[in-house]
Amino acid sequence: MSNLKIYLAGFEVFYPNAVELGKEMKELCAKYGFEGLYPLDKEIKPLPTGRETAAAIFEGNVNLIREADIIIANLNPFRGEEPDSGTVFECGLGYGWNKKLYAHVKDARTMAERLQPGTDPETGLYRDGMTIEEFGLSNNLMLSIPVTIVEGTLEDALRRVRADLEAEQA
Known part of the structure; x- marks a missing residue:
């Protein structure tokens, strides 16, 4: 249990x-x-084009996720109201590979x-004119159902992982 790898x-x-x-x-x-696996752990040298460099970063992250036993994602809002799209993709990839999320x-x-502050009280529509998914979940259902979401910090999530693993062993 102590050798488990967590993709961050x-x-x-x-x-x-970011490195620090x-x-x-x-x-x-x-x-x-746990052993933490951080997306910048891999060494990627700039390639001839931005797309080639991006593809190498993508493959490196995919390989780190493949190596991991567990993914802990930062699903806080990023540049708006929703989590980072790359992080969401990584959760989906982890789900497809049966990783603990x-x-x-x-x-x-x-x-x-x-x-709520951006929601019209009469129509219930958000300021973008769309409905808000309401299942009593903190994130979109495609994240909230497969992912154990912990309110707090990375350390709080690590505590939860450790407690869940110990409960499984009991």
Whole structure:
């Protein structure tokens, strides 16, 4: 159980201090007895075109997800109201490969509650003119059903993973 690998999906890779953040996240995984796999762990050298470089990054991340036993995703809003699309893809890939899926969010209120300030009280439509999915879930059902979503931080999610694994062993 202590050799399990966790892929750390999320938009942390876009921060200017992404490498440092990844190191801290991996150290936190080690504190709970896991090996953290961070998207920037692989060494990708720039290739002749941006598309070729992007393809190499994609393949490297896919390989890290394949290697992982568990995915913990940062599903906090990224550049808007929804999670990072790359992170969502990684969750879907992990689901397809039967990985255990966890996520952390700062605010686990329902989507309707979080989006209420932008919702027309008469029509119930969001400011974009569309309905809001309302199943009492914090994220879209395609994430909220297969992913164990933990309100809090990465550390809170790691605690939950550890507790769930220990409960499975009992």
